[in-house]
Amino acid sequence: MGIEPFSDPKSIDLTVDIGGIKMKNPVTVASGTFGFGREMADFFDLSLLGAITVKGTSLEPWLGNEYPRTVETPSGMLNAIGLQNDGLESLINEKMPFLRQYDAPVIVNVVGQSLEEYAEVAARLDSVEGVDGLEINVSCPNVKKGCLAFGTTPEGTAEVVRAVRDKTDLTIITKLSPNVTDIASIAQAAVDAGSDALSLINTLMGTAIDPWTQKFRLANITGGLSGPAIKPIALRMVYEVARSVDVPLIGMGGIMNALDAVEFILAGATAVAVGTGNFVNPMAAVEIIDGIEDYLKKMDKSSVMEIVGKVS
Amino acid sequence: MPNTPCGMKSIYDCKLIEQHEVSPGVWLSKLTGPEIARGAVAGQFVNVQVAKTTDPLLRRPFSLHAVDREKGTFSLLYVLVGRGTALLHRYVSGDIISVVGPLGNGFDLGDSPDAEHIVVAGGCGAAPLHFLCDSLCEKWGCEKVTVLVGGKSKDALLCEDEFREHGVLTEAATDDASYGYGGFVTQLLQAHLDKRSDASNLRIYSCGPHGMMREVARICSEHEVQSCQVSLENKMACGIGVCTGCIQKIKKQSQGCDPAWEYKRVCADGPVFEAENIIWE
Numbered sequence: 001m002g003i004e005p006f007s008d009p010k011s012i013d014l015t016v017d018i019g020g021i022k023m024k025n026p027v028t029v030a031s032g033t034f035g036f037g038r039e040m041a042d043f044f045d046l047s048l049l050g051a052i053t054v055k056g057t058s059l060e061p062w063l064g065n066e067y068p069r070t071v072e073t074p075s076g077m078l079n080a081i082g083l084q085n086d087g088l089e090s091l092i093n094e095k096m097p098f099l100r101q102y103d104a105p106v107i108v109n110v111v112g113q114s115l116e117e118y119a120e121v122a123a124r125l126d127s128v129e130g131v132d133g134l135e136i137n138v139s140c141p142n143v144k145k146g147c148l149a150f151g152t153t154p155e156g157t158a159e160v161v162r163a164v165r166d167k168t169d170l171t172i173i174t175k176l177s178p179n180v181t182d183i184a185s186i187a188q189a190a191v192d193a194g195s196d197a198l199s200l201i202n203t204l205m206g207t208a209i210d211p212w213t214q215k216f217r218l219a220n221i222t223g224g225l226s227g228p229a230i231k232p233i234a235l236r237m238v239y240e241v242a243r244s245v246d247v248p249l250i251g252m253g254g255i256m257n258a259l260d261a262v263e264f265i266l267a268g269a270t271a272v273a274v275g276t277g278n279f280v281n282p283m284a285a286v287e288i289i290d291g292i293e294d295y296l297k298k299m300d301k302s303s304v305m306e307i308v309g310k311v312s
Numbered sequence: 313m314p315n316t317p318c319g320m321k322s323i324y325d326c327k328l329i330e331q332h333e334v335s336p337g338v339w340l341s342k343l344t345g346p347e348i349a350r351g352a353v354a355g356q357f358v359n360v361q362v363a364k365t366t367d368p369l370l371r372r373p374f375s376l377h378a379v380d381r382e383k384g385t386f387s388l389l390y391v392l393v394g395r396g397t398a399l400l401h402r403y404v405s406g407d408i409i410s411v412v413g414p415l416g417n418g419f420d421l422g423d424s425p426d427a428e429h430i431v432v433a434g435g436c437g438a439a440p441l442h443f444l445c446d447s448l449c450e451k452w453g454c455e456k457v458t459v460l461v462g463g464k465s466k467d468a469l470l471c472e473d474e475f476r477e478h479g480v481l482t483e484a485a486t487d488d489a490s491y492g493y494g495g496f497v498t499q500l501l502q503a504h505l506d507k508r509s510d511a512s513n514l515r516i517y518s519c520g521p522h523g524m525m526r527e528v529a530r531i532c533s534e535h536e537v538q539s540c541q542v543s544l545e546n547k548m549a550c551g552i553g554v555c556t557g558c559i560q561k562i563k564k565q566s567q568g569c570d571p572a573w574e575y576k577r578v579c580a581d582g583p584v585f586e587a588e589n590i591i592w593e
């Protein structure tokens with residue numbers, strides 16, 4: 001009876017490690033495109049994800065920007081949500097108990113208007129059961145005060161990362177803005193300040209105008225571009241950053257399917273995040289997990305790690 | 313209490329049974345979708361993938377216009393306004409269309425057999441109200457239901473015949489006085505309510521252009537009706553409650569702290585709201 005005729009001859013190792021966070025597969029979701037998981041749980045079992053990354057969370061609730069907040073653009077969309085969120089208390093007391101039901105690491109995206117605010121959110125989350133990592137959003141393009149100012153210079157980025165590092169032993173993932181001239185120098189500054197991993201890219205700042213009303217289409221005037229339109233830029237930035245730092249990267253920007261995800265991994269990302277793709281196909285993330293496994297089988301590879309950064 | 317359905321929202325591949333133009337620029341399409349047809353309540357919507365490519369990228373939301381629970385089909389009524397609807401109207405019978413639904417909360421039909429129901433439809437707002445009429449007739453009897461349907465002109469009136477076929481009392485209003493009551497459908501509503509000394513057993517349901525619903529809300533609050541519900545059509549990115557793009561300012565129930573309103577998501581907390589809670593802008 002020793003032989004199991006239907007067992008997979010070669011099992012594929014999908015696990016990855018993002019700065020201490022053990023992911024069962026390399027797929028998470030992009031902050032702000034998955035809420036706090038509750039709505040998406042109607043579509044699939046959240047435990048299937050490599051990690052769950054939740055919406056940007058600040059110390060106090062933020063109302064966000066006026067309507068309209070979104071507009072579709074060629075193969076993409078602009079958003080100016082303005083980081084509306086119910087604040088840290090609500091995350092800890094209402095959202096985390098729900099997320100703890102699932103067997104997937106939780107990464108909390110942290111936003112703030114001052115160094116003190118970032119530090120306090122980090123300190124409070126340090127002891128919250130079920131929180132595995134903090135993604136430091138120094139790059140939100142849609143909020144007038146605060147985070148953007150930090151993320152556009154190496155010094156500003158380093159300051160925020162240090163403030164957070166002082167307060168927590170959780171895995172720190174710094175989320176980089178693409179709205180800069182030299183992303184690699186900012187990446188380096190974040191790593192030097194103690195960031196365990198990096199994620200990129202956030203949205204690219206843009207705008208849209210209605211020629212007939214001669215008005216801006218977003219109440220906020222500018223918004224962040226996401227979706228397939230930004231994929232070539234995101235890939236280039238992942239490649240550039242991967243060559244200059246040693247920490248693991250979470251790549252994102254326009255990932256709609258498994259082959260898009262594979263391209264990011266080949267460019268140097270250890271994990272990937274699905275963002276706007278969730279809006280088009282709420283099952284995208286799970287389909288991408290299966291698709292990556294199929295790809296590895298077809299390419300005769302036994303693990304994800306074998307292909308990280310293997311573009312030539 | 314919002315009418316939250318029991319049906320499981322999911323992604324379905326729906327087969328287009330057929331679609332045709334019902335009046336200039338307005339299309340009616342019928343699709344298979346047993347889960348959606350059986351699980352949905354009136355006022356809910358579906359999010360339809362109009363393109364198989366990434367441009368246009370996002371799904372388009374459409375109200376459920378009618379469902380046939382036995383046959384497992386549902387229909388949509390839509391106006392050609394842009395690229396997405398132009399793509400949708402080119403699909404032919406047998407094509408498979410990806411549909412996410414049923415989404416959102418439906419109309420609250422009330423729990424009193426004594427209530428009377430007035431449905432106020434403006435232009436394409438008639439789409440969800442046809443399903444609503446069906447549900448009201450089923451629950452309370454068609455004799456309890458009146459429909460006021462408005463449009464710019466006789467040609468622009470939608471679903472008038474369908475409403476009549478239900479057997480509900482149907483009155484039309486045209487802005488250009490080409491047919492029925494000459495004037496806005498909201499003036500027709502006003503005339504109806506002015507006739508009554510007591511409107512507290514009246515339930516009003518409305519869908520249509522923003523300005524029209526706002527006027528319906530004003531008239532209803534003046535007459536202190538039992539309930540006045542409107543269905544909003546804000547622009548959506550996800551349609552499933554995760555992006556907070558489709559927000560509407562809604563008065564806060566719990567008082568005390570500033571501000572006195574909060575943002576609610578039209579897709580997940582609506583699209584149907586009690587009109588008195590909406591902060592109109």
Ligand SMILES: Cc1cc2nc3c(=O)[nH]c(=O)nc-3n(C[C@H](O)[C@H](O)[C@H](O)COP(=O)(O)OP(=O)(O)OC[C@H]3O[C@@H](n4cnc5c(N)ncnc54)[C@H](O)[C@@H]3O)c2cc1C
Binds near residue numbers: 373374375547
């Ligand atoms: C919950 C809900 C239910 C709806 N039900 C129906 C329905 O039953 N029948 C129907 O004809 N339409 C309905 N709409 C509106 C419909 O979604 C839009 O008309 C459609 O998305 C336009 O797509 P398009 O690509 O053809 O137009 P676009 O090229 O995207 O835009 C053309 C015009 O339509 C406007 N528009 C775009 N998206 C929306 C939107 N989500 N809501 C309102 N206006 C929009 C744009 O501002 C523009 O003026 C509903 C909208 C919502 C939110």
Ligand SMILES: Cc1cc2nc3c(=O)[nH]c(=O)nc-3n(C[C@H](O)[C@H](O)[C@H](O)COP(=O)(O)O)c2cc1C
Binds near residue numbers: 081253273
């Ligand atoms: C509606 C929306 C909301 C977002 N909110 C956040 C956020 O709160 N914090 C953050 O770091 N990034 C946020 N992002 C950026 C995404 O996480 C991601 O970096 C970006 O959209 C690129 O990926 P994509 O093209 O796959 O969407 C948001 C994006 C969208 C579309």
Ligand code: FES
Binds near residue numbers: 555578
């Ligand atoms: S459209 Fe995304 S939350 Fe409503």
